[in-house]
Amino acid sequence: MHTVKDRTTRPQARAKPRGHGAPRLRKDTLNRRDHPLWFIAPAFAILLVFFFLPTLFNFIYAFTDWSSFKSEINPVGFDNFNDLASSGTLLRALRITVVYAVLVAIFQNLFGFLLAVLLERDTTVNRVARVFFLIPVLMSALAVGYIFQALLKPEGGLNQILSRLLPFDVHCAWLGDPTWTIVVVSIIHAWKWMGLSMLIYLAGLKTVPEDIVEAARIDGASRRRMFWSVRFPLLAPAITFNVATALLGSMNGFDVVQATTAGGPARTTEILNIFIYRTFGQGLFAQATTMGLVLFLVVALMAFPVITVLRRREEIL
Secondary structure, eight states, X not given: OHHHHHHHHHHHXXXXXXXXXXXXXXXXXXXXXXHHHHHHHHHHHHHIIIIIHHHHHHHHHTTBOOOTTOSSOOBOTTHHHHHHHHHSHHHHHHHHHHHHHHHHHHXXXXXXXXXXXXXXXXXXXXXXXXXXXXXXXHSOHHHHHHHHHHHTSTTSHHHHHHHHHSSSOOOOOTTOOTTTHHHHHHHHHHHHHHHHHHHHHXXXXXXXXXXXXXXXXXXXXXXXXXXXXXXXXXXXXXXXXXXXXXXXXXXXXXXXXXXXXXXXXXXTTOOXXXXXXXXXXXXXXXXXXXXXXXXXXXXXXXXXXXXXXXXXXXXXX
């Protein structure tokens, strides 16, 4: 009888702490779920103050006559948009911006893709080379612009190097040609960010399934055929990311162009952000805000079609 009583009472004694401990575990779980909201609250506050509120005021001040020459701010409707459209300066700046963005996207992806293919093997030399190509990404864009401005002057370092290598002296104004300066500046911009594109393409190449590559090898595909027919189509997500970020990032470019040419020569590299910077410096705040709103809308209108087309390409491939 004593053994039976002990056996019946022991499970009850053990079950009692479990009943008391269950609500405590549930409470701890709820607290852990609530903590991340408090952690991300400062980030949301910074985003609200420095992004959402300026964007909201950008939509408001574009329809006013805000300037440094008036003490009052009055609504003017679409007058700012009509003035900018009739002058032709805004359309020219938009055209230069689009050309600049397309060139940057082409060069940046081309350089990044070639580097990823050349440095794909995990050797010591390739690892060191990857680090060196990532250094420009970490540098300030203004610093990169000023360095290249010094190198590309007629009496700069590039012409001096070419004069020593060639049998004649070189005095080329690399940043003084109205036709080709936009190409040179876009190459500088692409050089700064090609390390990031290289990383994305390297990640895409590393994630290609080995069984697919092995099956193509067994079927007798050459290395070139296997790369372009098997591995390259599987890089579609990496291409989507790199093209979208390069295109949309260069649409908002300012630092490199301002440091190298400041919009010259003859305003042939005056992208829209430089035009906004100059207009705002003249005290025409409403006109500058209107240009910023136009740039925001153009970037949004370009982003959705580009991403949609690239996403469809991924699904097809």
